[in-house]
Amino acid sequence: MKIKPIELTTLAMILTACLCLSMLESMLPIPSPVPGVKLGLANVLVMFVCFNIGIRQALLVVILKSIFVLLTRGLLAGLLSASGGLAALIVLVLLLHFNKSMGVVGMSISAAITHNLAQFVLVCWILGSVWMIYLLPILFLSGVFMGSITAVIHMGCNPVLARVMRRTVPSWYKN
Numbered sequence: 477m478k479i480k481p482i483e484l485t486t487l488a489m490i491l492t493a494c495l496c497l498s499m500l501e502s503m504l505p506i507p508s509p510v511p512g513v514k515l516g517l518a519n520v521l522v523m524f525v526c527f528n529i530g531i532r533q534a535l536l537v538v539i540l541k542s543i544f545v546l547l548t549r550g551l552l553a554g555l556l557s558a559s560g561g562l563a564a565l566i567v568l569v570l571l572l573h574f575n576k577s578m579g580v581v582g583m584s585i586s587a588a589i590t591h592n593l594a595q596f597v598l599v600c601w602i603l604g605s606v607w608m609i610y611l612l613p614i615l616f617l618s619g620v621f622m623g624s625i626t627a628v629i630h631m632g633c634n635p636v637l638a639r640v641m642r643r644t645v646p647s648w649y650k651n
């Protein structure tokens with residue numbers, strides 16, 4: 477797949493925005509009984525790329541974001557980022573492909589719950605124990621709540637981002 481310089485630049489800008497949002501949300505105190513619960517603001521852009529540009533590009537954003545987390549926050553954070561991000565992207569792609577009637581809110585909630593579940597499974601595997609099973613209801617509810625917020629933000633930002641994409645990279649933009 478050959479990529480044009482304008483497409484590479486656009487993807488780099490989206491990745492940079494993802495990284496900035498990720499860093500910003502790590503500074504926001506969110507009261508939660510489970511450590512590490514975040515809004516998932518960077519996922520707004522991953523959803524935009526997946527829905528409007530392409531699955532390969534969304535996969536690239538998720539992988540590069542995870543590598544950045546690995547380099548800046550350590551191995552465990554990088555693995556958690558990769559497991560959650562990849563699992564959520566797989567769910568988004570499957571829902572886009574097989575369930576065309578589900579809206580953005582349903583897809584976002586499904587991806588957020590899957591993200592939390594993948595991270596939970598990874599932590600249980602690393603610790604060699606499932607003693608944290610009591611956290612699943614909290615992770616499920618936070619996935620519903622954070623997924624809803626992400627969807628609302630996505631629906632608000634999507635028209636603006638779409639307009640910019642149509643003007644800057646019209647050949648690349650799907651819609």
